Amino acid sequence: MTSFGERSRAAVARHGRLCVGIDPHEPLLAAWGLTASAAGVRDFGLRTIEAAAGRAGFVKPQVSFFERFGAAGLAALEEVLAAGRAAGLLVIADAKRGDIGSTMDAYAAAWLTPGAPFEADALTVSPYLGVGALSGAFDLAHAHDKGVFVLAATSNPEAAAVQRATTAEGRTVSGEVAADIAARNALVTDEGSWGSIGLVIGATVDWRDAGLAPFSPPAPILAPGFGHQGARPDRLTEVYGRMSSTVIASESRSILSAGPDGIADAIAAAAAAYAHAAEGSPDV
Numbered sequence: 001m002t003s004f005g006e007r008s009r010a011a012v013a014r015h016g017r018l019c020v021g022i023d024p025h026e027p028l029l030a031a032w033g034l035t036a037s038a039a040g041v042r043d044f045g046l047r048t049i050e051a052a053a054g055r056a057g058f059v060k061p062q063v064s065f066f067e068r069f070g071a072a073g074l075a076a077l078e079e080v081l082a083a084g085r086a087a088g089l090l091v092i093a094d095a096k097r098g099d100i101g102s103t104m105d106a107y108a109a110a111w112l113t114p115g116a117p118f119e120a121d122a123l124t125v126s127p128y129l130g131v132g133a134l135s136g137a138f139d140l141a142h143a144h145d146k147g148v149f150v151l152a153a154t155s156n157p158e159a160a161a162v163q164r165a166t167t168a169e170g171r172t173v174s175g176e177v178a179a180d181i182a183a184r185n186a187l188v189t190d191e192g193s194w195g196s197i198g199l200v201i202g203a204t205v206d207w208r209d210a211g212l213a214p215f216s217p218p219a220p221i222l223a224p225g226f227g228h229q230g231a232r233p234d235r236l237t238e239v240y241g242r243m244s245s246t247v248i249a250s251e252s253r254s255i256l257s258a259g260p261d262g263i264a265d266a267i268a269a270a271a272a273a274y275a276h277a278a279e280g281s282p283d284v
């Protein structure tokens with residue numbers, strides 16, 4: 001197998017940097033003619049996967065919308081995750097897990113173990129119990145060529161109060177998280193390759209204000225905030241500067257609102273909008 005970082009790089013080269021978010025909000029289910037139920041989120045997810053296959057490299061099912069329907073919803077999620085991987089998409093489970101180390105290890109096992117019911121290619125995780133508490137997840141991901149996306153600077157406005165707070169050394173919390181991840185990637189990443197521990201940096205955030213800086217080795221940056229939250233694809237290089245080349249741009253509602261008949265075209269159009277967005281941006 002190839003590392004998640006390198007599989008991400010290959011997916012971006014082949015399909016572009018769009019990630020299709022699978023967020024079956026209740027009004028979207030209604031607009032798609034589906035019920036607010038486990039069966040509804042299953043159909044919504046499977047149809048989105050079918051439309052994304054061959055048109056995008058990544059999908060990101062948002063776990064909450066499946067969890068909402070209990071065991072049946074989670075069974076639907078299992079099907080959606082498996083269908084995405086079978087379709088050749090890189091599947092990022094957006095569960096934002098984070099806990100003390102021993103508990104975090106069990107979450108990592110649930111999402112990143114080959115053959116596990118929730119097996120995904122990568123998992124979103126929160127570092128706010130300490131980046132070190134995620135070590136077991138990083139090790140497991142490395143052992144199985146999986147990926148982890150660590151929340152560094154999230155797209156929501158409430159995040160700034162915590163994430164832009166500064167340490168005694170004058171660095172922002174986001175900057176500390178990013179520097180720690182870069183150091184961890186450097187230990188296990190081959191020269192010239194992308195690291196497999198990615199960062200989440202929202203497209204609504206100015207990375208300079210957030211105290212971030214281009215890091216090395218390069219690693220995938222999951223970038224939500226485009227589309228519904230207001231960030232524009234044509235401003236990608238303005239937003240991410242020298243980090244643009246590894247950005248994976250995630251959109252959910254802006255694409256999903258096209259409905260079941262329009263979703264394939266909406267994905268193709270969104271992919272095209274990012275096609276030239278980071279041209280000329282050097283690998284950092």
Ligand SMILES: O=C(O)c1cc(=O)[nH]c(=O)n1[C@@H]1O[C@H](COP(=O)(O)O)[C@@H](O)[C@H]1O
Nearest residue numbers: 062124154155200202224228229251252253
């Ligand atoms: O980790 C995420 O994906 C995430 C991080 C972040 O900083 N902001 C953010 O919006 N997200 C997720 O990205 C998706 C955004 O959805 P849309 O606003 O509809 O494109 C949701 O599933 C959010 O939970």
